[in-house]
Amino acid sequence: MKELRHKVQSVLSGAGGRWSIVIINQATRERLEINPAMVFPAASMIKVPILYELMRQVAAGQLSLDESLIVAGASRVGGAGILQELRPDIAMTLRELAILMIVLSDNSATNLLIERVGMNAVNQTMTALGLTSTVLRRRMMDFEAARTGRENETCATDLALLFELIYTSHGLPDQYGALMVDILKRQQIRDKLPFYLPEETILANKTGTLPGVEHDGGILFLPGGPYIICVLSGDLTFNYQGIQLIARIGKIVYEHLYEEE
Incomplete structure (x- = not known):
């Protein structure tokens, strides 16, 4: 991936802020890494660990995806999301909440799932999986917690590993890995990595956004096999710069890898 590294670094050379990239060929295990262990505020990328922990508990018989929760006013x-716009006290299943958490990045759905699976459980599972820099410390939209230092964090190495484990259903029956990939494929926030890609391209991904932070990562499916790709950015002067640059990186990576196929 030396040529691809050169192309990506050329794009990043004029960019401000901090950047981290991990790309993995699932077939050959070849990797491209730029600042892979750099830690960032996780933003909504933390929703992928929550999704995994939900499926782990369901697979263990602790929860059922058909269980319903009431979306009360306090929740x-x-x-991001749609639940805040719906009728009061609507009932949603854990499956529906998981879908909303990923495909629309719904913050209310995420907080309900955090309460149901447990913050400590998410962190313990991520540590057990080998994600050394990923931690869930606060609920979505709890900016007071963030100001006091309780920020959710992650790095590209961790996220790439988690996407690999999801793709291979590591530690879970195959049906749960397949379900997570299916939900990620239905992602509706498409303004970064997939923005310039052909419409038929399949990318099972999750994005993240905070002031000065833009992330995108997931599983890119190509004819020759899947690639894991994670691009994280922080300390941006303007968020649109991060959005545009990640979209350019997505185009460069896709075109380079597709040519190699």
């Missing part, structure tokens, strides 16, 4: 928070 509704702002930011």
